[in-house]
Amino acid sequence: xxxxxxxxxxxxxxxxxxxxxxxxxxxxxxxxxxxxxxxxxxxxxxxxxxxxxxxxxxxxxxxxxxxxxxxxxxxxxxxxxxxxxxxxxxxxxxxxxxxxxxxxxxxxxxxxxxxxxxxxxxxxxxxxxxxxxxxxxxxxxxxxxxxxxxxxxxxxxxxxxxxxxxxxxxxxxxxxxxxxxxxxxxxxxxxxxxxxxxxxxxxxxxxxxxxxxxxxxxxxxxxxxxxxxxxxxxxxxxxxxxxxxxxxxxxxxxxxxxxxxxxxxxxxxxxxxxxxxxxxxxxxxxxxxxxxxxxxxxxxxxxxxxxxxxxxxxxxxxxxxxxxxxxxxxxxxxxxxxxxxxxxxxxxxxxxxxxxxxxxxxxxxxxxxxxxxxxxxxxxxxxxxxxxxxxxxxxxxxxxxxxxxxxxxxxxxxxxxxxxxxxxxxxxxxxxxxxxxxxxxxxxxxxxxxxxxxxxxxxxxxxxxxxxxxxxxxxxxxxxxxxxx
Amino acid sequence: xxxxxxxxxxxxxxxxxxxxxxxxxxxxxxxxxxxxxxxxxxxxxxxxxxxxxxxxxxxxxxxxxxxxxxxxxxxxxxxxxxxxxxxxxxxxxxxxxxxxxxxxxxxxxxxxxxxxxxxxxxxxxxxxxxxxxxxxxxxxxxxxxxxxxxxxxxxxxxxxxxxxxxxxxxxxxxxxxxxxxxxxxxxxxxxxxxxxxxxxxxxxxxxxxxxxxxxxxxxxxxxxxxxxxxxxxxxxxxxxxxxxxxxxxxxxxxxxxxxxxxxxxxxxxxxxxxxxxxxxxxxxxxxxxxxxxxxxxxxxxxxxxxxxxxxxxxxxxxxxxxxxxxxxxxxxxxxxxxxxxxxxxxxxxxxxxxxxxxxxxxxxxxxxxxxxxxxxxxxxxxxxxxxxxxxxxxxxxxxxxxxxxxxxxxxxxxxxxxxxxxxxxxxxxxxxxxxxxxxxxxxxxxxxxxxxxxxxxxxxxxxxxxxxxxxxxxxxxxxxxxxxx
Numbered sequence: 001x002x003x004x005x006x007x008x009x010x011x012x013x014x015x016x017x018x019x020x021x022x023x024x025x026x027x028x029x030x031x032x033x034x035x036x037x038x039x040x041x042x043x044x045x046x047x048x049x050x051x052x053x054x055x056x057x058x059x060x061x062x063x064x065x066x067x068x069x070x071x072x073x074x075x076x077x078x079x080x081x082x083x084x085x086x087x088x089x090x091x092x093x094x095x096x097x098x099x100x101x102x103x104x105x106x107x108x109x110x111x112x113x114x115x116x117x118x119x120x121x122x123x124x125x126x127x128x129x130x131x132x133x134x135x136x137x138x139x140x141x142x143x144x145x146x147x148x149x150x151x152x153x154x155x156x157x158x159x160x161x162x163x164x165x166x167x168x169x170x171x172x173x174x175x176x177x178x179x180x181x182x183x184x185x186x187x188x189x190x191x192x193x194x195x196x197x198x199x200x201x202x203x204x205x206x207x208x209x210x211x212x213x214x215x216x217x218x219x220x221x222x223x224x225x226x227x228x229x230x231x232x233x234x235x236x237x238x239x240x241x242x243x244x245x246x247x248x249x250x251x252x253x254x255x256x257x258x259x260x261x262x263x264x265x266x267x268x269x270x271x272x273x274x275x276x277x278x279x280x281x282x283x284x285x286x287x288x289x290x291x292x293x294x295x296x297x298x299x300x301x302x303x304x305x306x307x308x309x310x311x312x313x314x315x316x317x318x319x320x321x322x323x324x325x326x327x328x329x330x331x332x333x334x335x336x337x338x339x340x341x342x343x344x345x346x347x348x349x350x351x352x353x354x355x356x357x358x359x360x361x362x363x364x365x366x367x368x369x370x371x372x373x374x375x376x377x378x379x380x381x382x383x384x385x386x387x388x389x390x391x392x393x394x395x396x397x398x399x400x401x402x403x404x405x406x407x408x409x410x411x412x413x414x415x416x417x418x419x420x421x422x423x424x425x426x427x428x429x430x431x432x433x434x435x436x437x438x439x440x441x442x443x444x445x446x447x448x449x450x451x452x453x454x455x456x457x458x459x460x461x462x463x464x465x466x467x468x469x470x471x472x473x474x475x476x477x478x479x480x481x482x483x484x485x
Numbered sequence: 486x487x488x489x490x491x492x493x494x495x496x497x498x499x500x501x502x503x504x505x506x507x508x509x510x511x512x513x514x515x516x517x518x519x520x521x522x523x524x525x526x527x528x529x530x531x532x533x534x535x536x537x538x539x540x541x542x543x544x545x546x547x548x549x550x551x552x553x554x555x556x557x558x559x560x561x562x563x564x565x566x567x568x569x570x571x572x573x574x575x576x577x578x579x580x581x582x583x584x585x586x587x588x589x590x591x592x593x594x595x596x597x598x599x600x601x602x603x604x605x606x607x608x609x610x611x612x613x614x615x616x617x618x619x620x621x622x623x624x625x626x627x628x629x630x631x632x633x634x635x636x637x638x639x640x641x642x643x644x645x646x647x648x649x650x651x652x653x654x655x656x657x658x659x660x661x662x663x664x665x666x667x668x669x670x671x672x673x674x675x676x677x678x679x680x681x682x683x684x685x686x687x688x689x690x691x692x693x694x695x696x697x698x699x700x701x702x703x704x705x706x707x708x709x710x711x712x713x714x715x716x717x718x719x720x721x722x723x724x725x726x727x728x729x730x731x732x733x734x735x736x737x738x739x740x741x742x743x744x745x746x747x748x749x750x751x752x753x754x755x756x757x758x759x760x761x762x763x764x765x766x767x768x769x770x771x772x773x774x775x776x777x778x779x780x781x782x783x784x785x786x787x788x789x790x791x792x793x794x795x796x797x798x799x800x801x802x803x804x805x806x807x808x809x810x811x812x813x814x815x816x817x818x819x820x821x822x823x824x825x826x827x828x829x830x831x832x833x834x835x836x837x838x839x840x841x842x843x844x845x846x847x848x849x850x851x852x853x854x855x856x857x858x859x860x861x862x863x864x865x866x867x868x869x870x871x872x873x874x875x876x877x878x879x880x881x882x883x884x885x886x887x888x889x890x891x892x893x894x895x896x897x898x899x900x901x902x903x904x905x906x907x908x909x910x911x912x913x914x915x916x917x918x919x920x921x922x923x924x925x926x927x928x929x930x931x932x933x934x935x936x937x938x939x940x941x942x943x944x945x946x947x948x949x950x951x952x953x954x955x956x957x958x959x960x961x962x963x964x965x966x967x968x969x970x
Contacts, residue, residue, distance in 0.1 A: 003503040006571040014495030017582040018488040038598035046606040050852035067595030086491040097502040110552030113523035147834035177666030349632035367535035
């Protein structure tokens with residue numbers, strides 16, 4: 001395919017993409033396929049000879065679309081949103097065309113520099129403390145990671161490296177492995193599975209802290225476990241706080257936890273993967289109070305800030321902490337402007353795409369006000385759903401609705417709720433996933449798609465309510481209705 | 486921006502991309518900017534109000550392009566290539582539109598399944614042993630990682646987890662930290678910096694093995710160090726072999742190393758990041774002989790197989806080894822088809838894009854023969870450059886030219902070669918980077934761009950030769966010419 005054919009095919013693809021997104025409501029949100037469906041639809045081997053583009057394109061509807069879960073359908077309420085916008089897609093086209101691998105400043109100065117400035121822009125939108133910004137003289141700054149999982153891992157590894165050096169400075173005879181064997185990290189029992197995994201990868205203990213009735217880790221709980229662990233000869237070194245947990249969008253109390261971490265020389269990392277986008281709104285910014293105590297902070301613009309995946313924004317107060325843990329400089333990466341920082345020292349992969357273009361396009365084409373309006377609209381839709389649930393005596397709200405997630409359930413057994421969720425998902429009209437809160441099986445309704453409107457939320461609720469009525473009716477007929485209803 | 490405007494702007498962007506690539510030769514391959522150039526060109530903060538698309542687009546040439554190193558220019562000979570093709574860009578547009586996050590089968594069945602099948606297709610193109618393929622019953626299989634760095638880290642962590650379990654099975658009283666403190670991993674002294682970094686992250690010793698005159702690790706060298714390390718009470722557990730090293734595209738002797746690793750229960754991972762693509766050609770496939778001894782194998786289609794970054798292909802013989810090291814399954818990720826594997830258990834990030842679409846488009850639109858022709862063309866161009874260098878008595882070839890990389894130097898001091906490289910890069914006509922081989926400063930000429938033709942290679946050489954003559958003339962005038970010339 002040459003440039004001339006690309007002009008033609010590219011424009012056809014633009015239309016295909018626009019058609020797909022304009023008509024996404026008409027597609028079934030969750031596919032009907034069974035595991036292994038795809039293998040039988042295509043050959044067992046790559047073709048020897050080139051095929052025509054027409055043949056490839058017609059297979060999109062035949063092979064791919066029947067197996068797609070449509071994350072951008074307004075009937076998709078599962079997990080958390082993944083961001084999606086036209087400006088981000090345009091920027092991604094440009095990113096693909098430039099196709100540079102930004103592993104050093106020299107490998108593409110614009111790639112390194114736009115990223116630094118975009119992270120400053122975004123940090124200012126969030127009103128992050130000055131320490132986290134790079135500016136021209138700052139010691140902090142931001143980097144785009146692929147995912148929050150990577151950000152947590154990087155923070156944990158930097159903290160591990162820092163504590164080892166700190167202890168060895170006083171006790172030069174203590175080996176690194178001996179120190180690591182005594183380290184202990186902490187997170188909420190509501191934290192994402194990737195936090196536990198970071199501990200596993202880093203080869204350190206990871207303790208899950210109990211949460212209060214709001215699913216929030218409080219200072220007293222941390223204080224208690226720190227005392228116990230220090231008494232047992234362990235070395236607390238890392239606390240991963242979550243703002244906006246995956247199960248229920250709960251917030252650890254960082255105004256209590258932060259001062260403890262600072263006093264105890266424990267690295268505090270904040271994972272606000274989903275909730276972070278909301279902090280650009282003044283009314284939600286108080287949820288971030290306490291960030292001034294953190295060593296590193298991360299959230300995913302690729303979740304809720306209209307920047308397509310992947311774009312996970314991470315800031316640190318001291319770049320040197322992270323760079324010191326990872327820097328490697330072979331000769332083939334040396335260049336005349338060696339002192340100019342590049343973010344590849346801050347991450348697991350060496351290569352990196354020109355992802356900041358997406359941020360630049362989105363921030364400019366929406367403007368701060370447009371982004372705030374988008375967040376507010378989603379929160380409003382969640383509140384609307386909450387009101388509908390609360391108006392139905394058969395249901396209860398299982399956690400405070402703070403942002404775009406509503407956790408709710410039948411007032412009844414876990415089995416009943418599991419059955420309801422199964423029926424919802426098997427009906428294929430909308431798509432939800434569950435969570436567990438305080439031993440209870442709970443349904444999560446997350447406002448996800450850019451195109452979700454009030455009518456979709458109303459429709460979703462009347463569908464859920466209808467399925468619930470059907471289920472209860474069946475139970476009445478079988479005389480199995482729980483006493484509580 | 487709505488779908489209607491996206492139709493218009495998307496088509497304009499397609500034309501911009503086509504124009505950029507059709508005229509890339511006219512752009513200076515390496516930019517003139519100084520560090521910090523970009524910050525002063527754009528505002529200090531994101532705009533409050535939305536800006537027009539015209540304003541954003543005109544900044545591409547004003548702000549971005551002056552700072553871009555043009556990796557796809559036929560005057561770019563630095564590092565290794567990064568792949569780039571029109572079919573891959575079209576697939577990326579589709580990937581962005583679908584915008585699913587494939588962290589489980591249910592999150593988008595097509596995303597999980599196409600990846601599994603594409604890795605089988607690619608494995609068959611390479612004639613990988615059957616053990617590495619997933620098929621419908623296989624215990625092995627492939628996964629797309631972001632970069633080779635991640636693949637190496639994942640392999641090392643899986644090997645670490647496996648050896649710990651193996652030792653604890655016999656010695657239930659030995660702690661994990663005690664075992665880890667005794668572990669030792671190995672790689673070539675020519676291996677990529679990311680291998681050393683994987684050891685750092687995994688918290689294990691990483692020893693660099695000496696190489697022979699061809700920059701290859703041989704079996705005898707490994708045997709020797711294993712004996713010493715076992716005698717010292719260490720536990721060898723991981724060997725990262727490189728096929729196609731970054732400095733000189735050298736090949737570790739895996740037919741010697743593999744049997745040793747197997748006999749000693751050492752996980753052998755093969756990193757063929759650059760060279761791997763060439764193994765689809767029967768004449769280069771012998772370079773992969775010995776892969777049958779490996780536990781895991783990785784190369785980057787995003788380097789040399791026309792699939793845009795990121796797409797690093799990794800295969801393992803036993804999926805369970807990797808999954809066992811990382812698997813986490815919170816309730817919000819459980820679904821009806823839980824038993825259906827997904828690749829998020831094989832990698833650091835949980836989220837994943839629909840990257841296999843790029844492979845599918847590229848493999849079909851080029852066909853195996855088209856891909857082979859592409860590899861052969863690049864190797865031919867490197868051989869052409871080698872011939873030019875060899876015909877000039879002032880220069881020497883520093884390492885065997887096996888694929889698309891030529892390592893060469895002035896017959897003279899390192900300083901002289903450093904000066905020559907500086908002048909080449911400062912002239913801005915072509916772009917090269919150096920490496921160090923056996924203490925010598927060497928220039929690397931890597932055939933990179935899809936559009937590189939014989940005339941570009943000829944032009945590059947006559948330019949280098951001209952700069953060399955100038956430099957030598959100056960030295961003669963200053964009477965500083967080295968005796969050897």
